[in-house]
Amino acid sequence: MSTPTDRREFAKLSARYRTTPDPQETRMPRGVPYIVGNEAAERFSFYGMRTILYVFMTEHLTSIGGESAVMDIRDATIWQHNFMTAAYFFPLLGAFLCDTLLGKYRTILWLSILYCVGHAVMALVDLPHLTGVAPQAALWWALALIAFSTGGIKPCVSAHVGDQFGAGNQRLMSRVYLWFYFSINLGATASTLLTPELLRNFGPGVAFGVPGVLMAIATLVFWLGRNEYVHVPPAGIGFFREALSREGIGAVAKLIPLFLLLAVFWCLFDQTTSTWVEQAKNMDRNVFGYEIEASAHQAANPILVMLLIPLFTQVVYPLVERRLTLTPLRRIGVGLAIAPFSYFIIAGIQSQIDAGATPHLSWQTLAYVVITASEVLLSVTALEFAYTQAPPKMKSFVTGIYWLSVALGNEMIVLVNSYIKEQQAAGSVVLEGADYFRFFAYAMSVTALIYLVWAATYRGSAYLQEAADPADSLVA
Numbered sequence: 001m002s003t004p005t006d007r008r009e010f011a012k013l014s015a016r017y018r019t020t021p022d023p024q025e026t027r028m029p030r031g032v033p034y035i036v037g038n039e040a041a042e043r044f045s046f047y048g049m050r051t052i053l054y055v056f057m058t059e060h061l062t063s064i065g066g067e068s069a070v071m072d073i074r075d076a077t078i079w080q081h082n083f084m085t086a087a088y089f090f091p092l093l094g095a096f097l098c099d100t101l102l103g104k105y106r107t108i109l110w111l112s113i114l115y116c117v118g119h120a121v122m123a124l125v126d127l128p129h130l131t132g133v134a135p136q137a138a139l140w141w142a143l144a145l146i147a148f149s150t151g152g153i154k155p156c157v158s159a160h161v162g163d164q165f166g167a168g169n170q171r172l173m174s175r176v177y178l179w180f181y182f183s184i185n186l187g188a189t190a191s192t193l194l195t196p197e198l199l200r201n202f203g204p205g206v207a208f209g210v211p212g213v214l215m216a217i218a219t220l221v222f223w224l225g226r227n228e229y230v231h232v233p234p235a236g237i238g239f240f241r242e243a244l245s246r247e248g249i250g251a252v253a254k255l256i257p258l259f260l261l262l263a264v265f266w267c268l269f270d271q272t273t274s275t276w277v278e279q280a281k282n283m284d285r286n287v288f289g290y291e292i293e294a295s296a297h298q299a300a301n302p303i304l305v306m307l308l309i310p311l312f313t314q315v316v317y318p319l320v321e322r323r324l325t326l327t328p329l330r331r332i333g334v335g336l337a338i339a340p341f342s343y344f345i346i347a348g349i350q351s352q353i354d355a356g357a358t359p360h361l362s363w364q365t366l367a368y369v370v371i372t373a374s375e376v377l378l379s380v381t382a383l384e385f386a387y388t389q390a391p392p393k394m395k396s397f398v399t400g401i402y403w404l405s406v407a408l409g410n411e412m413i414v415l416v417n418s419y420i421k422e423q424q425a426a427g428s429v430v431l432e433g434a435d436y437f438r439f440f441a442y443a444m445s446v447t448a449l450i451y452l453v454w455a456a457t458y459r460g461s462a463y464l465q466e467a468a469d470p471a472d473s474l475v476a
Helices: 004-016 032-060 073-089 091-123 135-163 170-202 204-224 237-243 246-273 275-281 295-321 328-354 362-388 392-425 434-455
Strands: 460-462 471-473
Touching: 032 073, 032 091, 032 135, 032 170, 032 204, 032 246, 032 275, 032 295, 073 091, 073 135, 073 246, 073 275, 073 392, 091 135, 091 204, 091 392, 135 170, 135 362, 135 392, 170 204, 170 295, 170 362, 246 275, 246 295, 246 328, 246 362, 246 392, 246 434, 275 295, 275 328, 275 362, 295 362, 328 362, 328 434, 362 392
Parallel strands: none
Antiparallel strands: 460 471
């Protein structure tokens, strides 16, 4: 039963906006281009900042007096992945605010404004003579604001996409989620190639400032589409009733093992922003006479995503479907199974570096091909899967729990590197060189085997936003 507050909120939204998708609409929802355009610009800002963060901390960070105060490899890795942990922890808070109080549109808009403030602080980190703030302190506050904002927005945006679809055009949802993911990687590619050049040629202020401008553009694009969106009202107290119901608890409980297993994948994948960058510094980066920045090689991932998504959807999936139904859980399983091979390649590269050789960057590109193929198979699929398996009033919340798997994966990286640092301080050597990467390859291999057991037993329910009852289905 809805409360008076719920009914007033619903009436207020209904007077200004559509609150449910038209079940007769068969075309693409009108609000989708604004959401996808916003996501491309927002991801440019996030990935642009993240791409140069590790290099900034290890090569450019200064004290308040202007002297060099760069971090060592382990400290920079810990800072990098603590930031990523926070960025993927706050989706749970954003989802809670969205589902209970604010709704998706207002949550996204208000946090986007705070996001712009975070980028402004980031652009001032390298200017202590103007701000009077120690760069490391300013960096902490900038990363905190950005992590809170990007995290809070994340589950709302992906769930907001799904809210635009009704029974008539639901068949288009998978296509839009792929384009949604494509837009993320388009923005990531542009920023990953651009910001290292900005850092090299113009310094940290400009390199961090440009992503901030793109975030302001993203906020404007999102606001311009306000009259085209379906504005699903917040559930209010209804969220708690559904979340604490047998159905709500059951839906989350069934998905938690999947999210825990995915965390190990993200533990591997997100090191492309730190340990892979450090490795690239020691490789031959000359490509056709041009010296590629070590951090810029991260662009290999989004470029490959944009190539592999159409390859998989237009060629690979149809070929496999002729002989085998490629369910979401089967796609995820294949993604987990191939992920360890990327780290076996990285470990082989590191063995050569440890032996005094200088292998070419193309070998790391091969590892990017493998881990990106794994990402396309499981990340796009898992995002949509989490949305469809969530009851209507819990869409953003369950998506927020899904993003916790990324936070947990990054916290694993922090724990491993903190342990290594403690052992080094005690005079012991553990997980050095190639052994470090082999450790993660073996961990991922074990995870893939555990997943096979879990997936064979999973049974779930798919929910449409406007559906009153779940459409029971076999999804394993």
